[in-house]
Amino acid sequence: MRRALVDALIELAARDERVVLLTADLGFAFLEAFRDRFPTRFFNVGVAEDNLIGLATGLGADGFVPFAYTMAAFALPRAFEIVRNGPVAHRLPVRIVGVGGGFDYGTDGPSHYALDDLALARALGEIDVFVPADAIQARDAVQAMSGCAGPVYLRLGTELRGVLPIPARAFEPGRIRTLKEGGPRSDVCLLALGPTAFDALEAAPLLEAAGIVTTVVAVSSLRPLLVEDIIRVVSGARMVVTLENHAVEGGLGSLVAEVMAEARLRPRLWRAGVTTRRFAPGRPSYLRAQLGLDASSLARRIGEALREP
């Protein structure tokens, strides 16, 4: 995904001279290609996330389109107030790239996890939030930003998980993608945010084997989000499951719960996500299993829930 981002940025910068890339000392073995191609439009600001966003605000106010690159663990969690008073309050086309959403930096431990970044982004209100599932969506997300007058938060994964089975135009802001259609009377509708779509897709055959009719939907942006599309896919399902590499508070699960409540939809809802901060570090695949977010855990929990009266 990072490779795809850099390729897309180089392509964009070649077309649009307003594009400037700032990094808070992150990007070794990824950003060099951009730096070498556009040395006057690349700035490593040092380990200074607050200033990263402050500088981007200054540049954005002057007609530039700054990309501010740092870890998802620091971008919004550390610089939250600068983001709020800077790009958001000034409505500037600043693109904040947070690398390593969720527990992707698994063995690095909790200082490097971003389990609250999406909640922060949603609390900011007027910032678009893109969470691509794969490299193709990441590329398309960068291209789609040309249509965003205001700020964008782009959350990237670091794990290589493959490419989603969806046709061209893989990413459009606000649009959800049905990866597996279970029909209007699905037993379960799984809404998976970003790269967790791969776990949902893995869980689907396990569920089907147990006789559970399953729909899988990939969600790749939290703002904009076409609420009617969410209502359409969850309507009729016996159970709705949201899946995200993020705390259950404030991310996709919260958003879907709000949408369902306001639309008076009452299927059983399970917000699958991170529910504790007390867990030992490990590789992402290990953590998924530990936290009950891998395919087999999902299939088991959903099966149990559907057997309940």
Added chain:
Amino acid sequence: MAIRQAILRASRRANRGHIGSALSVADLVAGIVHALDLGRRPEEDRDRFVLSKGHAALAYYAGLQQVGILGSSALDEFCADGSRLATHPDRGVPGVSFSTGSLGLGVSYSVGSALAARLRGSSRRTVALMSDAELNCGLTWEALMFAAHHRLHRFQIVIDLNGSQAFGATSDVLDLRPIAARLEAFGFRVDEIDGHDPRQIREALEMPADGDRRPRATVASTKLGHGVSFMEGRLEWHYRPMTDDQYHQAMLEVGPSCDERSSTR
């Protein structure tokens, strides 16, 4: 109308405080708005004047009014319901590039703006007026390091060294002396002036022609509430609005002789 009178009048009309801070920077603001080109050149080449200590917005508005960027009656709207002219500046106000008020952010924005000028090949200048207490903020120093590292020599900070912050004397809260030496160590070209002396202010705002590529810092010694005897150096005037009696007394003290001095070019 002279800048101090405009500040006092708007403050009284709106019954709002922050008078001490506004009077502290009044002479600096007057100097800056006259030294920079804030309205003549095309927008992208106009100099930028950022008030990082947003709580002194009254002085900022009065200064922008002096050079005609804000209309002569603009301050009548100060703090009126629905008015853009709040106690902290908003980007929607003519002449205001950045909304400030959260301390420490304006300097970082300004450095970004100075970097934008460099990238555009524009020779415009960026001047950020900040409080001494903003030197408490880590972000301020992050921004200063960036400006020095990239030799943004058309960027200048002016520090309103009034020695007073919201809940005490700066020397009691977090003593940052020697400030000039610290700034110099961070790669700035530093001068120290009397922040109420128009001649010294004017000289500090001239662009040196000696090829020095360091960004500049002007450490301007000032007094909170300068020009009004009962406000000078008194912390409560960071907060309090004036009574009618105090207003009349203050207006007498900043009378015509002060007018001329603070608006001298």
